[in-house]
Amino acid sequence: MSTNSFPLRSRLRTVTDHAVTGLTILATVVVVTPLVAIFAYLVYKGASSLNLAFFTQIPKPVGVAGGGMANAIVGSAILLAIASAIGVPIGIGGGVFLAEFGRGTKLANAVRFTADVLNGVPSIVMGLAIYALIVIPQKHFSALSGGVALGIMMIPTVCRTTEEMLMMVPHAVREAALGLGVPNWRSVLSITVKTASPGIITGCMLAFARVAGETAPLLFTALGNDFWSSSLNQPIAALPLQIYVYALSPYDDWHRLAWAGSLVLIVLIVLAVSLVRYVTSRGVLKGAS
Amino acid sequence: MSANLPEIRARQIPVQKLKPPAAQKSAPSMPPTPEPSPVRRFLLARGNSALADRGFHWLMVLCALSIFGIVALILWQLILRSQLSWHAFGFRFFYQSFTDPDSGRKMYWDPVNSQFSAVPFIYGTLLSSFLALLLAVPLAIGVAVFLTEMCPRALRGSLAFLTELLAAIPSVIYGFWGFFVLVPLLREHVNPLLVQWLGWTGLFNNDNPTGLGFLAAGVILAIMILPIISSLTREVMTAVPHSQREAVLALGATRWEMIRMGVLRNARIGIVGAIILGLGRALGETMAVTMVIGNTPEIHRSLLSNGSSMAAVIATQFTEAVGDMHLSALIELGLALFIVTIIVNAFAQLLVWAVTRGAPVQTH
Numbered sequence: 001m002s003t004n005s006f007p008l009r010s011r012l013r014t015v016t017d018h019a020v021t022g023l024t025i026l027a028t029v030v031v032v033t034p035l036v037a038i039f040a041y042l043v044y045k046g047a048s049s050l051n052l053a054f055f056t057q058i059p060k061p062v063g064v065a066g067g068g069m070a071n072a073i074v075g076s077a078i079l080l081a082i083a084s085a086i087g088v089p090i091g092i093g094g095g096v097f098l099a100e101f102g103r104g105t106k107l108a109n110a111v112r113f114t115a116d117v118l119n120g121v122p123s124i125v126m127g128l129a130i131y132a133l134i135v136i137p138q139k140h141f142s143a144l145s146g147g148v149a150l151g152i153m154m155i156p157t158v159c160r161t162t163e164e165m166l167m168m169v170p171h172a173v174r175e176a177a178l179g180l181g182v183p184n185w186r187s188v189l190s191i192t193v194k195t196a197s198p199g200i201i202t203g204c205m206l207a208f209a210r211v212a213g214e215t216a217p218l219l220f221t222a223l224g225n226d227f228w229s230s231s232l233n234q235p236i237a238a239l240p241l242q243i244y245v246y247a248l249s250p251y252d253d254w255h256r257l258a259w260a261g262s263l264v265l266i267v268l269i270v271l272a273v274s275l276v277r278y279v280t281s282r283g284v285l286k287g288a289s
Numbered sequence: 290m291s292a293n294l295p296e297i298r299a300r301q302i303p304v305q306k307l308k309p310p311a312a313q314k315s316a317p318s319m320p321p322t323p324e325p326s327p328v329r330r331f332l333l334a335r336g337n338s339a340l341a342d343r344g345f346h347w348l349m350v351l352c353a354l355s356i357f358g359i360v361a362l363i364l365w366q367l368i369l370r371s372q373l374s375w376h377a378f379g380f381r382f383f384y385q386s387f388t389d390p391d392s393g394r395k396m397y398w399d400p401v402n403s404q405f406s407a408v409p410f411i412y413g414t415l416l417s418s419f420l421a422l423l424l425a426v427p428l429a430i431g432v433a434v435f436l437t438e439m440c441p442r443a444l445r446g447s448l449a450f451l452t453e454l455l456a457a458i459p460s461v462i463y464g465f466w467g468f469f470v471l472v473p474l475l476r477e478h479v480n481p482l483l484v485q486w487l488g489w490t491g492l493f494n495n496d497n498p499t500g501l502g503f504l505a506a507g508v509i510l511a512i513m514i515l516p517i518i519s520s521l522t523r524e525v526m527t528a529v530p531h532s533q534r535e536a537v538l539a540l541g542a543t544r545w546e547m548i549r550m551g552v553l554r555n556a557r558i559g560i561v562g563a564i565i566l567g568l569g570r571a572l573g574e575t576m577a578v579t580m581v582i583g584n585t586p587e588i589h590r591s592l593l594s595n596g597s598s599m600a601a602v603i604a605t606q607f608t609e610a611v612g613d614m615h616l617s618a619l620i621e622l623g624l625a626l627f628i629v630t631i632i633v634n635a636f637a638q639l640l641v642w643a644v645t646r647g648a649p650v651q652t653h
Contacts, residue, residue, distance in 0.1 A: 017543040021439060027431025028448065031519070034512050035455045038466050093352025101346055102353065111353045113638060114360060120566065120634035121627060122573025124600050125363065128623040131607075132366040152359055159356065180328060183338035185345035206457075213459025216575040216600070220607050240461045244576060247465040255469075262462045269457045277450060 039266070046263025049256035054264075059226055059242075062251055069261050071228050075143070075237035076212065078230065079222060082147025083211055087154025088204050092193075094155065095162025095200075100188050112163070115156040126153055127217035135221060143229070143236035146222025150211040157210065161203030165196040202276040209272035213265050215240040239265060360631075367624040373617035374405060382621060383407050398586035398602075400611050405618035407625065409586045413503065413596040414626075417578060418571035420507025420592070425515045426564055430553075432515075433522035438548050449523075456516035464580030467509040472581055475508070476500025480593055494591035501583040504592045509577045514567040521566060525559025525644045526552055562640025569633040573626055575600040599626050 053068045060067030094111065102108030126149050134145040169192050177187040193200065215238075218224075223235035224245060230236075239261050246258035374382065385406045389396045397406040432452065436445055476499070483504075484495040529552050537551035553560070583595025584605050599622050610616045 013543050013546070017545040020434075020545040020548075024431040024435035024439060027428045028435045031428055031432050031455075031515055032448070032451055035451055037470070038458065038462070041466060041470060042462070090352045090355050093349050094356060097349035097353040101349055107350075107353070111356055113635070114356050116638050117631055117634045118356060118360060120569045120573075121363075121630055122575060122600055124575040124603055125367075125573070125623050125627045125630075128603065128607075128620055129363040129366045132370045132620065133362065136370070155359065156356060159353075184342045185338070188345070209457065213461065215459070215461040216604060219604055223608070240459055243465060244461050244580075247461075247468060248580065258465060262465060265459055266462065269459070270454060273450075273454055273457050277453075 042259065042263050042266055045256075045259035050260040050263060054257070054260050058228060059257070060253075062254075065253060067253075067257065069237075069239065069242055069257060071225065072237040072239045072242040072261070073264075075222070075225065075229070076239040078143055078232075078236060079147045079150055079218070079238055080208060080212055082144065082232075083150035083154055084204070084208060086148060086151030087158055087207065087211075091155045091158025091204075091207070092162050092200060094159035095166060096188060096193065098159070098163040099166035100192065112160070115159050118156045119160070122216070123153060123214050124216035124219075127219060127221055130217065131220045138233075140233075141221060141223035141235040142233050143222055144232045146218045146236065146238065147232075149217040149221050150214060153211050153214065153217065154204075154207045157207040158204055161206065162196075162200050165199030165203060166192055168199070169195045198279045202272070202279045205272045206276050209269040212268060213240050215244050363627060364624075367620055367627060371617050371621035371624050373613055374621045375617075377614065378405065378618075381406075382618070383411065383625070397588075400606075400615045403612065403614045405614070407599070407622055409588050410597055410599040410602050410622060411625075412588050413506075413582065413598040414572055414600070416503050416592075416596070417506040417510055417582065417598055418568055420503065421510030421514055421571045422564065422568060424508065424511035425518060425567060428511075429515050429518035429563075429567070430522055430560065432519045433526060434548055434553075436519075437523050437526045438544070438552065449520075452516045452519055455512070456520070460513065460574060460576040461580075463509055463513055464577035467505060467577060467581045471508060472500040472505050475505055480504070483593070491590055492592050494589075494593060496591065497583075497593050497595060499583065499595070501581055502591075502593050502595050503582065503589075506578045506582040506596075506598070507592070509581055510571045510574055513574060513577060514570050517570055518563050518567040521563035521641060522556075522560050525556040525563065525641065528559070528645045529555045556644060559641050559644030562637045562642075562644070565633055565637035565640065569630050569637060572633065573600055573630050575604050579604045599623075 053066055054070075055068060055073065056070050057066065057068035058071045059069065094115070098108050098112055102111070130145050130149040130152070134148060135141055138145070173195055174187060174192055177191040178184070182191070218238050218241050222238050222241065224241045225235045225237040243258045243261045243265070246254040246261075249255070378385065382405065386408060387396045387399060387404045387406070388394070389399070390402070396404070397409045399405070436448055440448065480493070480495070480500065483493040487493050488495070533551045533555055534547055537547045542550065578598050579601040582598060582601055584597050584601055585595045586597050586602065587595070589596065603619050603623055603626075606615070607619050610619060
């Protein structure tokens with residue numbers, strides 16, 4: 001029985017193989033195209049309207065050219081500060097529990113599972129819950145409620161990245177610390193968490209960048225504001241909210257401001273994502289995330 | 290990898306029992322002992338840290354438990370605030386319709402007369418998510434196959450990075466871009482062709498000149514969920530052991546046959562999980578959908594018609610709701626969305642875990 005009578009590599013099979021290769025390459029191109037298109041369009045539209053006034057002035061009334069989003073940038077910064085104050089410590093704490101204390105226990109598995117599920121809960125639902133919890137009793141929209149909504153959204157992300165980063169720390173490091181008689185809490189804080197800290201910090205930045213672009217939970221918590229406001233008890237402007245309102249407005253001036261705002265947001269996010277990749281591609285944390 | 294190593298339990302290490310030998314005190318006549326080493330001095334000076342250790346442990350447990358707390362809090366608040374609408378409509382909220390007293394037409398959402406039904410929003414959410422899956426799934430799997438099995442190593446990292454970036458773009462920017470670039474594109478070039486070629490199916494009627502609608506929402510959603518599906522698919526495909534691929538190749542398979550029989554077949558449960566996870570994201574997506582779906586509480590068979598989705602109606606009507614019943618109905622929609630996404634996500638997570646559990650740590 002020679003191979004010639006059984007053509008193992010028939011023409012059809014080879015053609016199919018090549019066709020599929022072509023299709024997957026096509027799919028990749030189709031997927032990368034919108035990304036490139038979005039970026040190119042943002043840079044094209046945003047760069048032309050990005051100037052100093054954008055960062056220093058508050059919006060001008062309709063019909064008056066110029067103006068900026070300074071109040072929205074400051075508002076976003078305040079909201080994100082509140083969010084980080086809530087999300088980062090609790091998230092890191094949860095991650096430390098998962099990686100250091102609860103490995104393999106039922107509780108840890110349940111927490112991990114719930115965190116992953118919570119990560120997929122629509123952000124608008126978070127906004128609704130915080131509206132019911134804080135805005136209804138207070139009877140007015142406030143910066144505080146917006147910050148809390150964003151903070152709660154940060155917790156699961158920070159928690160899971162912290163856990164992943166801590167898992168990358170070699171056991172020998174922990175054993176060395178404990179072998180010297182260092183108490184466990186000190187070993188966790190000064191040895192394990194410190195070793196993983198570049199990863200944890202960038203993980204927090206990633207969560208930060210994600211909630212920086214969140215609009216839905218702010219719609220009925222922070223509400224938005226056309227003027228300066230730094231009170232936590234007042235409605236406050238936020239960059240993504242302002243982009244949403246201006247994008248749907250009929251005025252070209254406002255569209256330009258919205259494009260510039262989008263560009264600023266995107267640059268922030270690209271920086272965060274690149275940083276995470278840079279950190280996880282070297283040192284002890286190689287391969288994490 | 291870590292599970293094989295022994296547990297470290299600091300409290301069992303008997304360092305606290307290290308005390309200075311009693312001999313030192315009872316025999317002053319002996320020659321002076323040499324200065325203890327720094328490590329020993331540290332151990333001698335240190336108090337009992339069991340309390341601090343236990344406190345720290347419980348603090349971390351508390352942080353971890355807060356995640357359950359958040360879920361419970363959301364559920365409790367949403368149930369509490371949707372009581373009004375629940376008592377008024379009960380389960381009928383999810384399937385009823387009304388007749389408009391003025392025009393005699395069928396209506397679903399009438400804030401003025403306090404009549405509410407979720408039907409058009411459920412329809413819009415399901416239809417746009419289904420369209421998104423239809424467009425995104427083949428592309429996402431294609432990308433995942435290309436990246437894990439065919440792509441040259443040099444290109445892999447940057448392509449994976451690009452798809453990751455796609456996942457990080459805020460939803461409001463997708464909506465903005467969709468509104469100004471995608472919708473005009475669909476309106477001018479794609480929709481006329483669809484009407485011309487597929488108009489006979491009844492799914493594409495040329496009665497909406499705006500270009501907004503279910504199709505635009507579906508396309509934007511597809512772009513948004515692509516990176517999630519493709520990165521998870523990549524993860525489960527990487528988790529398939531190399532021996533499977535080698536075995537199929539050794540039998541004389543071509544590369545595609547190897548991928549089909551060796552990889553996709555083994556990873557199929559995880560891939561279904563990834564798709565369902567993408568569905569979960571699509572169901573709850575708010576801003577981008579709100580900006581391109583048109584926001585009318587109507588049911589149309591044509592994909593080119595305006596519609597609305599559960600998240601979109603909450604986003605657009607909540608701040609200007611008329612009366613408590615309207616607010617309560619919107620919160621009930623939110624509650625339904627929450628429960629559905631929790632179930633969908635939990636199911637998907639279990640499927641993905643079933644495949645990746647015990648797999649080696651993924652490296653890029």
